Amino acid sequence: MKLSAISRCFQGVIPSIVASSDAQGMPNVTYVSQVYLVDEKHVALSCQFFNKTRRNLDANPNATVEVYDPVTFQAWKLRLRFLRSEKSGPLFDTMAMRIQAIASHTGMEGVFRLIGADVFEVVRLEKVEGFLTGSGTPEQDEVSVTGLRTELRGLQLVSERINRADDLETLLAAALDALDVYFGFKHTIVLLNDEASQRLVTIACRGYGGGVGAEVAMGEGLVGTVAREQRVLRITGLDEGLRYGRAVRRSVLSDSSSKPVRPEIPLPGLPDAQCALVIPLSVEDRLIGVLAAESRDPMAFGEWDEAYLGIIGNQIALGIDRVAQAEEPASAPSEPHPVPVAAPLKVARPRHTVTYYKDDDAVFVDNEYLIRNVPGRILWTLLGQWKRQGRTAFTNRELRLDRSLGLPEIKDNLESRLILLRHRLREKCPQVQITSTGRGKFALEIGAELDLVER
Amino acid sequence: MPQETLRNFMKGGGVSVIVGTVDADGIPTCCRGIAIASKDDFDTVTVYVPSATAQETVANVATTRRVAISCSHPLSHESVQIKGLTRGVRLAPAGDEPFVQASLDEFGAVLEQIGLPLRVTRSVAHWPAFAIDVSVEQVFDQTPGPKAGQAIA
Numbered sequence: 001m002k003l004s005a006i007s008r009c010f011q012g013v014i015p016s017i018v019a020s021s022d023a024q025g026m027p028n029v030t031y032v033s034q035v036y037l038v039d040e041k042h043v044a045l046s047c048q049f050f051n052k053t054r055r056n057l058d059a060n061p062n063a064t065v066e067v068y069d070p071v072t073f074q075a076w077k078l079r080l081r082f083l084r085s086e087k088s089g090p091l092f093d094t095m096a097m098r099i100q101a102i103a104s105h106t107g108m109e110g111v112f113r114l115i116g117a118d119v120f121e122v123v124r125l126e127k128v129e130g131f132l133t134g135s136g137t138p139e140q141d142e143v144s145v146t147g148l149r150t151e152l153r154g155l156q157l158v159s160e161r162i163n164r165a166d167d168l169e170t171l172l173a174a175a176l177d178a179l180d181v182y183f184g185f186k187h188t189i190v191l192l193n194d195e196a197s198q199r200l201v202t203i204a205c206r207g208y209g210g211g212v213g214a215e216v217a218m219g220e221g222l223v224g225t226v227a228r229e230q231r232v233l234r235i236t237g238l239d240e241g242l243r244y245g246r247a248v249r250r251s252v253l254s255d256s257s258s259k260p261v262r263p264e265i266p267l268p269g270l271p272d273a274q275c276a277l278v279i280p281l282s283v284e285d286r287l288i289g290v291l292a293a294e295s296r297d298p299m300a301f302g303e304w305d306e307a308y309l310g311i312i313g314n315q316i317a318l319g320i321d322r323v324a325q326a327e328e329p330a331s332a333p334s335e336p337h338p339v340p341v342a343a344p345l346k347v348a349r350p351r352h353t354v355t356y357y358k359d360d361d362a363v364f365v366d367n368e369y370l371i372r373n374v375p376g377r378i379l380w381t382l383l384g385q386w387k388r389q390g391r392t393a394f395t396n397r398e399l400r401l402d403r404s405l406g407l408p409e410i411k412d413n414l415e416s417r418l419i420l421l422r423h424r425l426r427e428k429c430p431q432v433q434i435t436s437t438g439r440g441k442f443a444l445e446i447g448a449e450l451d452l453v454e455r
Numbered sequence: 456m457p458q459e460t461l462r463n464f465m466k467g468g469g470v471s472v473i474v475g476t477v478d479a480d481g482i483p484t485c486c487r488g489i490a491i492a493s494k495d496d497f498d499t500v501t502v503y504v505p506s507a508t509a510q511e512t513v514a515n516v517a518t519t520r521r522v523a524i525s526c527s528h529p530l531s532h533e534s535v536q537i538k539g540l541t542r543g544v545r546l547a548p549a550g551d552e553p554f555v556q557a558s559l560d561e562f563g564a565v566l567e568q569i570g571l572p573l574r575v576t577r578s579v580a581h582w583p584a585f586a587i588d589v590s591v592e593q594v595f596d597q598t599p600g601p602k603a604g605q606a607i608a
Contacts, residue, residue, distance in 0.1 A: 014571070019475040019485035019523075026538060027483050027523040029475025030597060052595075052604050064484045073575045075508075077484070112600070130507030132578045239569060244599055247532030251600025274570065298570060 001125050003040050006069065006076055010037040012098075013070035013237035013298050018045060020056035020063045028052045033244055035067055035078075036095050038119065043078060046095050047085065047116040054118070057082040063120065066128070070237070070299060075128035078120075085116035092117045097233055098241070101225040101278075106245030154182025158312050162319040167436070168415045169422075171319045172204035175312065180206055183308060185293045187270055190281075190316070191216060191223060192289040192416045196408060197373060200227055200290055203416050203423075208270075212423035213371065223290050226278040230287055233278045234306050237298050274298035279309050281317035288317045324415060350431060351449040356380045358454065365429045375421040377405050380454075382434075382444050387452055396440040418442065457594035457607050461497040464526060464535055468561035474502055474587075475523035476515035486512045489581045490558030491526060499590050500524065500537060503547055503555050507580040513587070516541040522589050525597060529565050534597035535607070539589040547586040555584055 009016075015031040022028070030053060034046040043065070047054050057063065061082035068075050086092045096114040103112050158178040165171035172190050179185040187207035191200035200223060202214040219228040226233045235241060273294040281288040291313045295301065355364045362372035363379055371379060378399060385391045396414055400407060407414060422434045431448035464470070472488030490503040502524050504512055516522055520541040527534035547555065563576035594607045 017473050017485045017487075019477075019483040021477040021481055021483040025477050025481055025519055026521050027475035027477040028536070029473050029483075029485050029523045029525050030536070031473075031525070031527065031534070033599075048599075049601065049603055060481050060483075062482050064482075066485050066487075073571075073578065075487070079482075128508055130505075130580050133580050243530065243532055243569075247598055248600040250531075251598050251602050254602075 001127070003037055003043070003078075003122060003125060006067070006125075007037060007303075008069050008071060008299070009067035009076060010035050010043070011070065011236040011299070012240065014068040014073070015240065016068070017066040018053055018063055019065075020053045021060050022052075022056045023059040028056055032065065033241070034095060034098065035065060036091070036117070038091065041122055042083075042119055043080070043122055044086075044091060044095060044117045044119045046099060046114055047118050048099060048112045048114060054085075054116075057118065073132060075131040077124075077126045077128055078122050079124040079126070080120035081123055083119045083121055085118045087116055091119070093229075093231070097225070097229060097231055098235055100229070101222045101233055101235065102241045102245045103248075104219065104225050105221045106242060106249050112245070112248045154178070155308060155311060157182060159315055162315045165319065165323070166439075168320060168323045169204075169419045171316070171323055172419075175316050175319070176204060176206040179293070179309075179312065183305070185295075185305075185309070187273075187294045189223075189292045190289060191227075191292070192320075192413065193218075193227065193287045194373075194413065195411070196406075200224065201416075201420060203289070203419055210427060212427070213420055222276055222278050223292055226280050226292075227287060227290050230280045230282055230285075232280070232306060232310060233276070234301055235276045236301065237274070238276050239272075239274050239298070270294045270296065272296060275300045277301040277305060277309055279313035281313050281320065283317050283321045288320050291316060320416075324411065324413065349448045351451065352429065352431065353451045353453060354383060354429075355453045355455060368428060370428050371421060371424045374406060375417045375424070378417060379421055379425075380452075381405060383432075383450065383452055386444055386446060387450070392444045392446070393437065394442055394444065396442075457591065458497040460535060460594060460607050461493070461500075461537070461591070464528075464533070465491070465493075468558060469528065469565035470558075471527045471529050471562060472502060473525045474504055474509075474512055475525070476512050477519055477521060478511075478515050479518050484511050484515065487579070488524065489562075489579075489584060490555045491524065492554065497591055499542060499588055500539070501586050501588050503551070503558075503581075503584040503586055505580045506546070506583045506585055509585055513544055513585050516544055516587055522587065524589065527597070529562075529569060532599055534599075534603075536595045536597045537589070537591055538593040538595070539591050542588040542590055544585055544587050547582075547584045551584075551586065552582055555581055 016035045018032045019029045032045050036044040038044050063080045065078045066075055095117045099114045161174035161178050165174055176188045179188055189205040190203055192203045194201055198218045200216045202212050205211045216223045218224055275295045275298050278292045281291055352366050361376040363370045363376045425432050433445040435443050437443050472491050474488045475485045477483045486509050488502045488504050491500055493500045522539050524537040559581050563573050566576055567573050596602050596605045
């Protein structure tokens with residue numbers, strides 16, 4: 001029996017058990033948060049704290065691990081012999097990623113972390129006969145050839161859609177739609193990297209009913225960790241991992257001498273996600289953003305999903321980069337072209353107060369937060385010109401020329417900032433809309449009386 | 456204090472029980488327990504292990520007597536570990552079956568809250584069972600975190 005035949009047992013959905021013994025022959029038994037399948041002869045156990053198991057292994061290298069199939073609940077025993085503890089390297093990095101993400105999410109970064117990846121030789125693999133009475137639950141069907149063909153066809157179609165898109169909004173909408181239709185990723189988010197603020201901003205999402213504009217700091221939570229490390233993270237049994245992290249958090253908080261810990265970071269999407277797959281979107285070494293998929297099914301994402309989403313993620317990253325480059329001026333910009341001026345409409349319309357706070361570039365509509373930072377400055381500039389001059393037609397080029405907006409000289413992400421602004425207006429102030437009127441051109445459509453206040 | 460900790464910990468049921476033993480050659484092993492009880496306020500405990508899967512465990516305690524029993528609440532991960540010596544092993548009498556069944560049901564109800572269907576836990580072998588009587592020598596905090604492994608005095 002090969003270890004890979006029970007690969008589901010290593011996904012961390014049901015906690016495994018490890019038994020060890022000290023030099024005097026006193027046993028120790030505990031749960032282990034991660035049993036990692038290294039190859040057909042080896043597994044690695046995560047070591048987060050210098051605990052009893054770890055000390056026992058130095059005295060007696062023999063151990064037994066019991067793992068469980070999350071679909072059938074069948075138990076398997078792995079008779080192990082401890083070989084070494086790895087403190088760095090690819091295995092360590094892969095195992096550390098999951099722990100870092102959970103620790104960061106639960107506000108426990110630095111408190112619990114991977115100390116070592118303890119590598120064992122698997123001396124014997126045994127099915128625990130008699131563990132289940134009767135048939136238990138039916139075996140899950142293996143992936144069918146038809147299914148694989150469907151996925152390959154889906155991959156082709158996603159690629160086509162991404163390649164055809166000539167603006168960022170179309171590209172992201174097409175990609176997330178295709179992921180849903182062809183791959184069954186019902187809940188997906190794309191966040192773009194804002195290098196200036198060291199934050200990731202949600203630019204598109206599917207299956208959540210809103211959420212564009214939500215931000216995650218670099219290095220924080222699952223998404224922030226993936227962005228910082230630029231490595232793929234697939235967490236099955238997410239709920240189990242978070243419960244573990246919260247147990248550590250409670251333990252730390254119960255110690256009166258401990259330092260204050262920051263609050264837990266809300267998941268960016270489903271509050272009850274059981275499974276997450278988070279992919280960095282990179283071109284060469286440059287982080288463009290992050291693509292995250294979530295599911296309420298703890299077994300929703302397997303190695304196949306990781307592989308496919310990785311390929312699609314690369315396509316999306318290249319697509320975003322291509323669209324951004326197409327948007328950027330080919331040479332030094334000249335004076336802006338004259339733009340048409342529209343007469344303000346004279347009909348009875350609702351009235352809103354738009355307030356701009358200079359200190360943090362935040363814009364509020366009727367005391368409700370709308371947007372901030374560069375998109376906030378852009379909106380305030382557009383509204384000012386509309387109010388003073390009655391302008392409704394604008395170009396990306398003139399925004400790039402406007403130094404007061406603080407756009408970076410290169411890779412200014414103007415298109416993504418405008419998409420974000422457009423989404424936020426649609427959600428929070430539908431009477432003010434920004435609509436594309438062609439490549440690099442857009443119109444400001446205002447269906448309300450606006451009072452502009454600067455503070 | 457250890458007795459008080461164990462008393463409070465077992466209240467309400469739904470506890471996950473795992474048992475660690477070691478053979479004469481120092482090879483450790485583990486198995487799932489189905490239930491745990493005490494008739495003398497936790498000076499000793501009786502842990503029930505399914506006879507279908509506990510042959511190795513029973514053989515070990517018969518030779519080395521040393522036992523580790525970890526009890527945890529699956530929802531919160533709060534855990535304690537009992538270290539002790541075997542006082543006796545017997546096939547659990549029929550009169551204990553309702554208690555063992557009830558313990559499994561309570562555990563199943565907890566696991567159902569975290570997504571494991573009841574039909575799955577009900578399919579776990581639980582009877583007949585061996586009852587292992589263990590003297591409580593030491594109790595350790597085993598909740599994940601920096602205090603895991605500390606003895607409860």
